[in-house]
Amino acid sequence: MNLWIREMKAHRKSLILWCIGIIAMVGASMSKYAGLSMSGSGASMNELMADMPKSLQAVMGVGTFDLSKASGYYGAIFIYLLLMATIHAAMLGANILSKEERDKTAEFLLVKPISRSQMLTFKLLAALTQLVIFNLVMLGSSILLVSPYSHGESVNQDIMLLMVGMFLLQLLFLGIGLAIAGVSRYPKRAVSISTAILLITFILSIAIDISGNIDWMKYLTPFKYFDAKHVMYGGGLDGRFIGLTALILVGSLILTYVGYNKRDLHV
């Protein structure tokens, strides 16, 4: 328990900064929405967009979102919120383990009367708590800041569903970050490697958008697992991808525990 408190304290400043970042981000983008007015030919515009090939939609930057509604606009910016959340999660996961070795505190921690598994469990719990806080702040600020622009349209359910998807991805990237820091023999590089994976999968998700005919690759990039378009317009969260996320998460946690228990630590 002490370890949990210690970790929460150590990450307090960064978590607060991230929360301010979230609120600023959601606030700034929604205030931009106020200034965004669709041209008069809205209906025929939407019709045209619907006929456009997917790849062209992606490049034109509109997608299938109806930008004349607050929910559509929120869906369009959601990918950036998701990017923020996953960066936070991946860095947190890699950092929370590797920092002991980086800051040369691993020795101090490991002579304490707790096993490595216990230590991992508490660190995991601390990271989990932070993800929950992050997600709740995102949820709260989204609901509060979107509602003034929604004009009675019910957006809260969509937002909540999107946030569940976001939380799953946060967990996924936390797991990946932890696994890399747990297994890698070079803990200093753990943060770089996990962000590299994040960036590669992000670029891949864009490539999938542009290409339009490599849909099978979406299993490779978590950014496509809970696509905002799919989630908001009837699809909900896809069971297959929830399963896949759980699988990757469990796999990476097992890897973390096994790898970290066996590994030589640099002191």
Added chain:
Amino acid sequence: MNMVLHELKAYRKSTILWTCTLVAVVVLLLSMFPTFARDADQFKSLLKTMPEAVLKAVGVQIETITTILGFYAYVFMYISLCGAIQAMNLGTSILSKEMREKTADFLLTKPVTRTQIVTSKLLAAFISLLITNVIYLAAATIMAMVVKNGDFEMSKLMMISVTLFFIQLIFMALGFFVSVLVLKIKSVLPISLGTVFAFFIIGMLGATTGDGAIRYFTPFKYFDPAYIMQHASYEGPFLWLGLGIVVAAIAISYVVYRKRDIHAV
């Protein structure tokens, strides 16, 4: 000179890795172009049946985006994102690593002034970015030749590609500036990623809502490919603004680094 060589050696692996990444990204994304152009052609024939007003609203945009230059301009956004991360990382770490890895006292007891240290580190960072850009430029040009669906103006493609270097220089200078101002940097990546993504997202927001003034706040939007394609030149005010940021950041870095306390072991 020794310092420059030493830094170049220390960053050799990371430069090679980043160069490969940038080349891979541009090859991957540009290889999508042929299918994309085919899709778009079908759509264009459908577009002709649309009312005049709609045609005016999106017609021009679609015309540009389906040429190799227009498509490259779109793809370039993500390439500059990767490039900016590389540059910011490099700029932030190159000075601060001495303190983080406790080699600052070793370096500072050598018969060189702090100004010389800063100069050689900057030079090394500059050279490594330059190498990245030369290779990237070659790869992008070759790839564009391979996938093109018609003639295009090579000079404009070059001009757009070179803006990667400008953006990288701006972020490198920013990173350098940050590393001098912040007292102790425990790890570089959170700082550089945070900054780069913040600017990137600001730029994307500006693009979604079509706001002009927001462009001044993010280096990603200083060099608008659409403008370059039209006028075959850069936008003066933004070019000067970028240059101003680089010069100011570097000048302040010199002044501060000469005066500040360096924590030795």
